[in-house]
Amino acid sequence: MKITNYLLSALLMGTFACNSNPTKEKAEETKEPNIVIIFADDMGYGDLGTYGATQWETPNLDKLAHDGTRFTQFYVPHAVCSASRAALLTGAYANRLEIFGALDHSAKHGLNLEETTIAEMLKKKGYHTGIVGKWHLGHQPEFLPSQQGFDSYFGLPYSNDMWPHHPETKDYYPPLPLYEGDSVIKYLDEQSQLTTWYTEKAVSFIEENKEGPFFLYLAHSMPHVPLYVSDKFKGKSEQGLYGDVMMEIDWSVGQVRSKLEELGLADNTLIxxxxxxxxxxxxxxxxxxxxxxxxxxxxxLDGGIRVPAIFTWPGHIPADKEQAQPAMTIDIFPTIAALTDSKLPDLKIDGRNIWPLIEGEKMEEKPYYAYYNRNELQAVIYGKWKVVYPHRYRTIPEGTEMRNDGFPVNYLYLEFEKKELYDMENDPSETTDVKDKYPEVMAQMDSLANIARADMGDALNKMDGPGLRKHGTIEEEK
Incomplete structure (x- = not known):
């Protein structure tokens, strides 16, 4: 694999962002599409039938995949809640935005209002924008969705386990608030209706904005623990409660698609x-x-950052396509920008328009970076190659007896003592280090890592980067 030209191009351009628009013909075909992003929480790569799940059924999601493109190597840049959501909504690595980890009720900061979200970008194009579900980018009034481009909001400000019933920290969290708009409408003592409520609000949003165009961000709290399911799906799966929850999320997807079809909007909606x-x-x-x-x-490691990803738009995205080329959630923002002929932010983002990949075609490979903790560059992905750099990580000790009661077992923390190179095409489980077999590839991967470090720094190497920006704080925003 030759990546010298890409390295030279990246060094000269100083950015990996791509603002290429579709062709004139494609732009005409995709005038003002409705856009629905459904974002699950802690859903594994193997949790959908079309990705190999066997102990529960996901017919609606399987049909969604059949009707569009299913990615087999799709990544998030951060394997944790707030950081992952910041990256999705802004098209930038969350460490660039100083959003790390999972913000809780004690956080005094959030996504900086100077950053542009997908909702803010689309509002400029006349879109109605709504979020239903989990926000997790700052619960203070200054950082709620209404301040970040959303016309309506119904959901939780952070993770559903950040409440007094947490199995390990019962005295730490306050009552869990449910928001509508900028106001708390109730505090939850149980969550069995949460997925149903989210679904009803999502369907109502579509109905209310059927004249369009609209952007709906449906961010489910499930299947993040604690798991709750309505009576509609209790006991429905072979696996147990987790399978029941997955089947209810699948039902929710089906309800959204049914409403779009009922209103004649399916052919003009990207899901x-x-x-x-x-x-x-x-x-x-x-x-x-x-x-x-x-x-x-x-x-x-890939179990933490590789996720299922499905893109469907009848008449625009070919049916039953599989895409093996890597892509990442940071690419969704610039892809939507290209489809809607929207201007990208003045502040640098990191994704690129991946519309050709969504159509099942090939694009020039691009490096993707995996960050964790406070700005640690832990891995680089480029085509079929992945390098993991020395860092501390967590694992379940071999022989641990796992629980099935909502309580976790303890992690064992280990060290990656040396960098390791994996051929993800032939070794997706990351079992065999091949850096000695491919020294030229290893050198090129190191060069890609150094480009990112020169821009955003790397805490593992005690490096700061000039490309980092500040999160918003209460004091700064008042």
Whole structure:
């Protein structure tokens, strides 16, 4: 594999962002499409039938995949909630925006208002914008969705386990608030109706904005623990509660598609389905599956950052396509910008327009970076290659008896003591280090890593970067 030209191009341009628009013909075909992003929480790569799930059924999601393009190597840049959501909504690595980890009720900061979200970009094009579900980019009034381009909001300000019933920290969290707009409408003591409420609000948003165009961001709280399911799906799966929850999320997707079809909007609506990171494996039977990938949430191994991803738009995206070329959630923002002829932000972003990939075609390879903790560059992905750099990571100790009651087992923390290179095409489980076999590839991967470090720094190498920006704080925004 030759990447010298890409390295030279990246060095000269100083950015990996791409603002290429579709062809004139394609732009005419995609005038003002409605856009629906459905974002699951802690859903594993192997949790959908079309990705190999066998103990529960996901017919609506399987049909969504059949009707469009299914990615087999789609990534999030951060295997944790807030950071992953910041990257999705802005098209930039969250460490560039100083958003790390998972913000809780004590956070005094959030996504800086100077950053542009997908909602803010589309509002300038006349879109009605709504979020239903989990926000997690700052719960203070200064950072709620209404301040970030959304016309309406119904959901939780952070993760559904950040409440007094947390199995490990019962005295830390306050009551869990449910928001509508900028106001708390109730505090939750149980969550069995949460997916149903989200679905009803999503369907109502579509109905209310059927004249369009609209952007709906449906960010499910499930299947993040604690798991809750309505009576409609309780006991429906072979696996148990997790499978029941997955079947209810699948039902929710079906309800959204049915409403679009009922209103005659399906042919003018792009639906994107993906997850914020991989499964929280320490919760055993209350966690999803990685489909054979290594480790899970909270790691930069593929079980933590490779997620299912489906793009469907009848008449515009070919049916029953599979895309094996890598892409990442940071690419969704610039792709939507290109489809809607929207201007990209003045502040640098990191994604590119991947419309050709969504159509099942090939594009020039691009490096993708996996960050965790406070600006640690832990891995680089380029085509079929992936390098993992020395860092501390977590795993389930071999022989651990897993639980199925909503309580986690303890992680064991280990060190990657040396960098390792994997051929992901032939070794998707990341078992065999091949850097000695491919020294030229290893050198080129190091060069790609150094470009990112020169821009955004790397805490593992005690490097700061000139491309970093500040998150918003209460003091700054007042």
């Amino acid at each position: 994107i389905f993906t997850s914020d990171n991989g499964p929280w494996l320490s919760y055993g039977g209350h966690a999803g599956t990685t489909g054979g990938l290594r480790e899970g949430k909270g790691t930069s």
